[in-house]
Amino acid sequence: MFTKYKQKAEMRLIGDNVEPLQVNVKANIILPPSFYWFKKLSLPVKSVHKIKKLLPSLFESFIPPGEYSYSVYKEGEFFYAFAYDDKAIIDQLAKKGLLLTQIEGVYFAQSEFSNSDQDIILDDAKVLHVKDGTVITIPREWVKDAKEIDLTNFILSKHKINLKEYGHIIKTDKLYKFAVVLLIFTFITFGKYFFVHHEVQEIQEKYSRLFTQYSLLPTMMQNRSVLKHYESVYKRQIKLRQIFAQLISLKLPNGVKLSAIKAQDKTVSAEFTAEDVKSIDALQNLLSKITNVQVQKQSNVLHVEAAL
Known part of the structure; x- marks a missing residue:
């Protein structure tokens, strides 16, 4: 050694x-x-x-x-x-x-x-x-x-x-005064640090309780991805309801009835049938007032399709 x-x-x-x-x-x-x-x-x-x-x-x-x-x-x-x-x-x-x-x-x-x-x-x-x-x-x-x-x-x-x-x-007395000011500033800074640290801990605890209460995923990135998915689903459901409401609430001409309606991945389709072609034409004029609706006529049957 x-x-x-x-x-x-x-x-x-x-x-x-x-x-x-x-x-x-x-x-x-x-x-x-x-x-x-x-x-x-x-x-x-x-x-x-x-x-x-x-x-x-x-x-x-x-x-x-x-x-x-x-x-x-x-x-x-x-x-x-x-x-x-x-x-x-x-x-x-x-x-x-x-x-x-x-x-x-x-x-x-x-x-x-x-x-x-x-x-x-x-x-x-x-x-x-x-x-x-x-x-x-x-x-x-x-x-x-x-x-x-x-x-x-x-x-x-x-x-x-x-x-x-x-x-x-630098005079010693001035140096002491500067040291006192610096010490006070240090205490204030540390005080603010501990206050902010305490606030951060409280926020983190609230986050933890929320994650546990609602069975959220471990990371914010995963939760944002889930949120984005459900927002997309929500928007689709709202649009679906609006289209259904418009089609169902139509004042159909006499002799016309809604024979079928269904929702697929990206579209809503409906089928109207009538006793005569004249009634189908009247319904077609009525549907033309609804935007983003495509209409296809086959004899006395009217096919309607709307994008979600």
Whole structure:
């Protein structure tokens, strides 16, 4: 049996200088303070969820105008709040040769190095320095014992952020409003679907009862064929009755009588007999007023035929 081997993600601390990076697998990126704004807050609020709503106003006078995302977590009595520009970070990482598809996770230096007691070399010009629990950058020439950090076995915190590639185009609040509208529309659509589905089931049940009650054939096509046949029979019977009624209701001349009448597949035939030819002629004139009737005279016998 084969097992799928998943490579461990690399870890990179990104410096402020624009230097291309090479990654062989996906990388966890740690960003220095130049990529975000940070505030350590003590507020009479217990829930992180509640303070998230306050973050835009808390940073409003602190950062330049723009479209920002916000993150916050709590340690002890303090809230650690961050504001960052997704697009600016994505653009800077792209300049260093890193695409979002190559990034496993993004972290801030504040959440990863705030407990460090050692200055960490960031690049040729700067180091990361912790002052009163806040990670800042200072010129490298200010310290002599800064060291490069080995991230091979470094354990990251749980404070990962997710960069929104189109966060600068669509505001989160507008996206939520759109999602709510879409959700309402979905509920209405599903409601209509279930209503129509229920109506269809009722109609199908009525059809089933009718089919059983009147012993109908299994398919509508068969039933339509039967209906067409009986409609044809009905029309023939109506025409047959009309012809019979016309022939029987004739006011026959004296000495003339209806001696025979019969219906065949497509015709109705009748036979009138008379005591003399003169009476037959009078009847022939009378029958000429009836349309679609053919008359044939033989001596004192008159043969009549009408098509159905």
